[in-house]
Amino acid sequence: MPKFKLPPLPGGGKRANPPQLEQTPAPCSLQTPAYREEHLRALLPGDQVVIRTTQGGMLGYTLANVEWVNTKNGRFGVDKTGLLASGGNSFYMKSGKNTFAPTGQTRAFALTDELRKFISEYGENPLSPSISLKYKVRFD
Numbered sequence: 001m002p003k004f005k006l007p008p009l010p011g012g013g014k015r016a017n018p019p020q021l022e023q024t025p026a027p028c029s030l031q032t033p034a035y036r037e038e039h040l041r042a043l044l045p046g047d048q049v050v051i052r053t054t055q056g057g058m059l060g061y062t063l064a065n066v067e068w069v070n071t072k073n074g075r076f077g078v079d080k081t082g083l084l085a086s087g088g089n090s091f092y093m094k095s096g097k098n099t100f101a102p103t104g105q106t107r108a109f110a111l112t113d114e115l116r117k118f119i120s121e122y123g124e125n126p127l128s129p130s131i132s133l134k135y136k137v138r139f140d
Contacts, residue, residue, distance in 0.1 A: 026059055026135040027114035028052050028107075033095065039110035040093045043069055043076055049091075050115045051080065054105045059135055061115060062124050064089075064108075075099055078108070 028050070043049065043066050051062040064078035067089075074093045087098035091108040098106045109115065 024135055027112065027118045028061075028109045029135075030114055031109055031112065036096050036110055037094050040076070040091070040096055040108060041071070041074075043093070045069060048111050049076075049078060050109045050111050050119070051078065052107050052109055060124075061119055063111070063119060076108075 040049070045066050045068060047066045049064055049066060051064050053060045053062070062080050064080040067077045067079050069076045071093075075090055076093060077090045080089060087101035087104050087106040090099040091097065092099060092102070095102075096108040098104055098108075
């Protein structure tokens with residue numbers, strides 16, 4: 001089967017790569033795994049955390065209240081799920097990963113000033129490609 005080839009450009013020019021979009025680190029990307037673990041292990045019922053969801057290349061945050069904490073098994077539960085109700089409302093203290101879908105795209109993060117500013121600027125759940133393209137997310 002012949003391979004598909006793009007037609008030649010007029011004048012014999014070369015095809016240019018599209019310009020790369022300059023991205024700012026997402027506010028949650030500023031938290032190291034050690035920082036996140038330290039803050040998530042110190043949670044008490046009534047504290048607030050941020051649930052980050054990354055679906056289809058989009059970035060969204062949900063502000064949630066901690067409902068229960070179980071230090072024995074290293075888990076805590078919140079009053080909301082991530083966007084699109086992905087995974088459930090229980091998270092590991094060590095990593096912030098969702099307990100129902102630990103390899104999924106929903107994680108808990110400590111509430112920081114940067115995350116507060118993002119949520120106040122864009123609102124909760126801004127699953128919008130135009131917003132998401134501005135930010136580079138770190139997945140650790």
